[in-house]
Amino acid sequence: MCEGNAVGRRDLLRFGAGVFAAAAFAAAMRPAYAAEGAPTSLTSDQALAELKAGNERYMSHPEVCSLDLAKQREQVAGHQAPWATIIACSDSRVPPELVFGGHGLGELFVARNAGNLVDTATLGTVEYGAAVLGSPLIVVLAHTNCGAVKAACDVVLKNATYPGAIGTMIEPILPAALAVRGESGDYVNNTAKRSALRTAERLPAASTLISGLVKDGKLKIVAGIYDLQSGAVTYLS
Ligand SMILES: [Zn+2]
Numbered sequence: 586m587c588e589g590n591a592v593g594r595r596d597l598l599r600f601g602a603g604v605f606a607a608a609a610f611a612a613a614m615r616p617a618y619a620a621e622g623a624p625t626s627l628t629s630d631q632a633l634a635e636l637k638a639g640n641e642r643y644m645s646h647p648e649v650c651s652l653d654l655a656k657q658r659e660q661v662a663g664h665q666a667p668w669a670t671i672i673a674c675s676d677s678r679v680p681p682e683l684v685f686g687g688h689g690l691g692e693l694f695v696a697r698n699a700g701n702l703v704d705t706a707t708l709g710t711v712e713y714g715a716a717v718l719g720s721p722l723i724v725v726l727a728h729t730n731c732g733a734v735k736a737a738c739d740v741v742l743k744n745a746t747y748p749g750a751i752g753t754m755i756e757p758i759l760p761a762a763l764a765v766r767g768e769s770g771d772y773v774n775n776t777a778k779r780s781a782l783r784t785a786e787r788l789p790a791a792s793t794l795i796s797g798l799v800k801d802g803k804l805k806i807v808a809g810i811y812d813l814q815s816g817a818v819t820y821l822s
Contacts, residue, residue, distance in 0.1 A: 652689040661691030670694040670714035672784070673726040674701045674733065679811055681726065684818065694720050700733030701726055702757050703784055708791055715804050716794045723788065723795075723804065726818070727781035728811040734777045737762045742772075757784075774810070781808040782821050 627635065643654060671681040675697045682688050682695070694714035696707045703711070703725075714720040727734070737758035739745035746752060761780035768775050785808040789796035798804035809820045 652687060654689055657690040665691045665694075665718060667692055667694035667714065667718055667720050669722045669724060670711050670720045671696070671724050671726055672701050672703065672707060672711060673697045674728055674731055675699045676728060676731065678813055679726070679728045684811055684816065694718060698754075700731065700737075700755060700758055701728075701781065701784070702733075702754070703788065703791065704757075708788075711788070712792055712794045715798055721804055723785070723806045725781045725785045725788075725806070725808040726811055727777040727808070729771075729774050729777065729813050731773065731777050734758055734762075734780065735773045737780075738773050738776055741766060778808075778810050778821050781810060784808065 625632070669685075669692070671685075671693055673679055673681045673695060676699075681693050681697075685693065694710075696710040696714075698704070698707060711723055715723065733755050736745065736747060736751065737755045740752075740755070740759060741762045747755070758776065758780045761783050762772075762776045765772070765775040765779050785806045788806055789799050795804065795806075799806065807820055809818045811818050
């Protein structure tokens, strides 16, 4: 979708340069539950500067994408009417606006958290998307090789424990991890699919607003899984 090179080769090369130094640090510091590979070498201030620079690019050169973002911004500044609500993982490789084809402003109503789960905040968010904004579709979007799902699988397989609120956060994935244990295929991806389906199936039971809209034929709920390798979203049933 994007014709220009919004980030720029210089930025990409700069990111690459810090990898080796960061790897040595990460080998000592990285906790066992972290994904493989080195974390970013950017400091907090550098990361904030990157966000600011990116936002400036977005404002000053919206033509780098064929989306015509300046025009879209003008059109939706006073009103939004998103046509799909997406519950997606916070994983940096799964931004719904991009993986669904480069949708711009005012189109997708997105709730993201690690593991694409539905807690009270997310439930209220999707209720708002459906009941207030009138979005006729909810997609629970899992993805392959999900860290949150893998963490839940490790609880089942290895009795793993996690610091902070991470353990509590992934608890809703455990029923899916237990249900597909022993099935053929990739355990983490099987769990991600089952968990997304379970989340989608439970939404109407969790919300009379949502179940009412579904009953009236005004809302459909689907689950899908995004493949990190191929980029394909496969819908589940
Ligand atoms: Zn994930």
